[in-house]
Amino acid sequence: MNFKDYIRVIPDFPQPGIRFKDITTLLKDGPAYKAAIMELKSFADTVNADVIAGPEARGFVVGAPLAVEMGIGFVPVRKSGKLPFESIKADYSLEYGKDALAMHVDAITPGTRVLIADDLLATGGTIATTIKLIEQLGGIVVGATFLIELSYLDGRNHLGDIPVKSLVQY
Ligand SMILES: O=P(O)(O)OC[C@H]1O[C@H](OP(=O)(O)OP(=O)(O)O)[C@H](O)[C@@H]1O
Numbered sequence: 377m378n379f380k381d382y383i384r385v386i387p388d389f390p391q392p393g394i395r396f397k398d399i400t401t402l403l404k405d406g407p408a409y410k411a412a413i414m415e416l417k418s419f420a421d422t423v424n425a426d427v428i429a430g431p432e433a434r435g436f437v438v439g440a441p442l443a444v445e446m447g448i449g450f451v452p453v454r455k456s457g458k459l460p461f462e463s464i465k466a467d468y469s470l471e472y473g474k475d476a477l478a479m480h481v482d483a484i485t486p487g488t489r490v491l492i493a494d495d496l497l498a499t500g501g502t503i504a505t506t507i508k509l510i511e512q513l514g515g516i517v518v519g520a521t522f523l524i525e526l527s528y529l530d531g532r533n534h535l536g537d538i539p540v541k542s543l544v545q546y
């Protein structure tokens with residue numbers, strides 16, 4: 377399946393110069409959404425993960441169905457201020473702004489093998505911060521997987537030497 381046919385590109389959103397990759401057009405198509413998750417699963421099956429972690433919000437719509445397909449758990453990495461229990465937090469910047477991400481202190485136990493899932497890899501700021509939080513909790517990041525990779529932003533080279541899989545590249 378050519379997943380690019382299902383992704384809508386919106387110029388100048390959320391700010392001038394950004395070409396926003398809109399996945400809502402893929403998500404609303406049942407067979408395309410399912411095919412995308414199953415293709416990510418083919419990669420995910422090779423890394424022997426105990427759990428999937430996905431950053432809010434679009435990481436949830438990729439990571440959670442992937443976790444269910446694999447029969448493993450899902451850990452949400454949330455924007456700061458949303459988690460109710462004791463949490464760790466880290467600031468980061470992304471293609472069009474800055475924010476902070478947080479995880480519960482008991483979300484991952486030391487030695488847990490974690491696969492990260494998100495919709496899109498741009499600068500890598502979001503995922504580098506997610507890796508930092510997981511490693512702070514003693515987790516082992518075994519890979520990162522995305523629907524979309526913006527290759528011209530070189531995010532992959534900011535993630536160390538973990539295996540990275542994306543379905544489509546721009
Ligand atoms: O590689 P980066 O430069 O860090 O950019 C990629 C991140 O940006 C988007 O999330 P966003 O923070 O816009 O949040 P959302 O999922 O809540 O829309 C996207 O879903 C990725 O998580």
Ligand SMILES: Nc1ncnc2[nH]cnc12
Nearest residue numbers: 394395396397471496498
């Ligand atoms: N160009 C882009 N389109 C959609 N989401 C993004 N997150 C960071 N850059 C993005």
